[in-house]
Amino acid sequence: MTDFSRSYGSWAVIAGGSDGVGAAFAHGLAARGMNLVLVARRAAVLDECAAAVTSEYPVQVRTVTLDLAGDTAIADLERATADLEIGMLVYNAGADTRSAEFLERTLDDHRSLVHRNCISVLEAAYRFGGPMVARGRGAVVLITSGAAWAGGRTLSSYGATKAFDLVLGEGLWAEWRDTGVHVLSLVLGATDTPSLHRTMDPGDRALADPHDVAEQALDHLADGPTWIYGSENPTGGSPFGSLDRRSAVLAMSAPRH
Numbered sequence: 001m002t003d004f005s006r007s008y009g010s011w012a013v014i015a016g017g018s019d020g021v022g023a024a025f026a027h028g029l030a031a032r033g034m035n036l037v038l039v040a041r042r043a044a045v046l047d048e049c050a051a052a053v054t055s056e057y058p059v060q061v062r063t064v065t066l067d068l069a070g071d072t073a074i075a076d077l078e079r080a081t082a083d084l085e086i087g088m089l090v091y092n093a094g095a096d097t098r099s100a101e102f103l104e105r106t107l108d109d110h111r112s113l114v115h116r117n118c119i120s121v122l123e124a125a126y127r128f129g130g131p132m133v134a135r136g137r138g139a140v141v142l143i144t145s146g147a148a149w150a151g152g153r154t155l156s157s158y159g160a161t162k163a164f165d166l167v168l169g170e171g172l173w174a175e176w177r178d179t180g181v182h183v184l185s186l187v188l189g190a191t192d193t194p195s196l197h198r199t200m201d202p203g204d205r206a207l208a209d210p211h212d213v214a215e216q217a218l219d220h221l222a223d224g225p226t227w228i229y230g231s232e233n234p235t236g237g238s239p240f241g242s243l244d245r246r247s248a249v250l251a252m253s254a255p256r257h
């Protein structure tokens with residue numbers, strides 16, 4: 001048994017665990033001896049990630065193909081893992097799939113984003129976090145974004161969902177800090193993932209390496225409530241500091257070069 005499985009339990013669920021940051025968490029957790037439940041929509045990508053992990057580490061991997069924006073997604077996931085003790089939840093899926101203004105998107109598009117990024121996150125924290133608190137050990141990592149710091153043009157509903165995740169994680173940290181369950185809201189900036197490249201051309205913008213992101217988060221699970229990857233002050237506040245809200249929103253909305 002490794003330190004990680006002793007501290008948290010031997011199985012981790014990664015919601016959005018087939019590529020990018022989620023796959024990096026899968027490798028990082030498997031390297032620490034954790035068995036994995038990987039969740040995503042595309043079965044082929046999921047299977048590829050599971051095969052890559054099991055070829056490298058002596059751990060078990062279960063794949064669950066489902067859409068986290070679906071009404072019954074988390075109840076289905078709970079059923080699919082009912083025979084396992086889930087000691088860690090990494091809720092990773094959450095990227096915006098296109099950069100567009102509020103009214104350029106359909107209402108269904110917004111609803112689906114909110115469901116995957118808010119309702120399912122809350123439900124997963126409730127359904128998997130409750131048993132962790134009862135056992136007195138576990139960890140919950142909610143992946144959020146710098147888009148949570150302030151509203152911004154083309155970021156309205158996405159940023160709002162990420163602010164929800166940031167604050168939800170912080171609240172859970174405050175409630176569970178004496179129970180043995182670690183909670184971390186992990187704030188990411190631009191990160192080199194397939195999803196980012198599908199959404200935008202990063203040009204010469206510096207991108208974080210997903211493996212560095214996952215390693216840093218796994219090394220700092222106990223340093224919640226918030227960890228800001230790439231910040232000089234990773235447990236600190238918003239990079240907008242004491243800017244008034246209007247200036248922060250305008251800064252968030254400025255075109256990036």
Ligand SMILES: NC(=O)c1ccc[n+]([C@@H]2O[C@H](COP(=O)([O-])OP(=O)(O)OC[C@H]3O[C@@H](n4cnc5c(N)ncnc54)[C@H](OP(=O)(O)O)[C@@H]3O)[C@@H](O)[C@H]2O)c1
Nearest residue numbers: 016018019020040041042068093094095145190191193195
């Ligand atoms: N990349 C960045 O620059 C960046 C910046 C700031 C914050 N973040 C945050 O980091 C997290 C990871 O981002 P990412 O860029 O790696 O892309 P992502 O699309 O959020 O994550 C990719 C993973 O999630 C799965 N996924 C996405 N939507 C899903 C759904 N509806 N149901 C089930 N699985 C789903 C994908 O597999 P399938 O597509 O097969 O379902 C894949 O395994 C997100 O929470 C994002 O908000 C990313």
